[in-house]
Amino acid sequence: MKHLDISVIVPLKNEEESLPELAAWIDRVMQANGFSYEVWMVDDGSTDQSWDVIRQLSHENPNVKGIKFQRNYGKSAALNEGFRKAQGRVVITMDADLQDSPDEIPGLYSMIVDDGYDLVSGWKKKRYDNTLTKNLPSKLFNWATVKMSGIKLHDFNCGLKSYRKKVVKTIEVYGEMHRYIPVIAKWSGFRNIGEKVVEHRKRKYGTTKFGLERFINGFLDLASITFVGRFGKRPMHFFGALGTLFFLIGFIIAGYLATAKIFWMQYKMTERPLFFLAMLLLIIGSQLFLTGFIAELVARNAPERNSYLVEEILENED
Helix, strand or coil: CCCCCEEEEEEECCCCCCHHHHHHHHHHHHHHHCCCEEEEEEECCCCCCHHHHHHHHHHHCCCEEEEECCCCCCHHHHHHHHHHHCCCCEEEECCCCCCECHHHHHHHHHHHHCCCCCEEEEECCCCCCCHHHHHHHHHHHHHHHHHHHCCCCCCCCCCCEEEEHHHHCCCCCCCCHHHHHHHHHHHCCCCCEEEEECCECCCCCCCCCCCHHHHHHHHHHHHHHHHHHHHCCCHHHHHHHHHHHHHHHHHHHHHHHHHHHHHCCCCCHHHCHHHHHHHHHHHHHHHHHHHHHHHHHHHHHCCCCCCCCCCCCCCCCC
């Protein structure tokens, strides 16, 4: 198979107007820099003529390839399928709406190949989006992600990113987790994560696909990634510790009430709020402990229970 320098993955939905301009722009950049390349355009259930446009572009330029979903699955699914197909030494993702500039490709490529980064995320320092509906929620989202992940990036949600090929072949993206690819990469052992200020252009065609539900789902996915990354192979450490803590607090309260009843002759103990709190904590603690126990059994019996990411193996043959 011919060696490829770059694979460009473009997830899209209803972007028929921008695709020809984007494909031509990418080709100009690649030709000017002498890169061998492929472009995977992933049609995420478009209802316009986007797929017909991709067919035509592929006919005119064999470097342009396409994947068409039967229905809309979301950006994460589109990226995941693109990652599976990508064969370039460096994989670059960008949106199809022309708000990401292909002129950034050489710089992103260089940071992976020459500077040794595993992943480089774009930072749209100057944005042209609506302040109330996109910019402010994005800042809140980025702040929360930095605090939970410890990765100091300014713009996790920027679609313009570059990856070492090994990264995209290791990680799996689903739900709304495309926002947290740097977090997923970190939990997979790729810690050399960089950032590059990139140009953010005004939308030329179409309308934004951003919605409030994606913002809400994004935070839920962040919690999921954080939990799986830390406790995926040892759930008992989380549920068991939490359950034990709750149970002990409930037991101490119950012990106090029993002592007051027996030695201090206090009455109507079962009518006190502390009694109900003790019972609640004992029940919740027991349930959390059992949840951890069951989760541990599931994890220990899963086919991939002992599947780990091994970077290198040295063996001396006799």
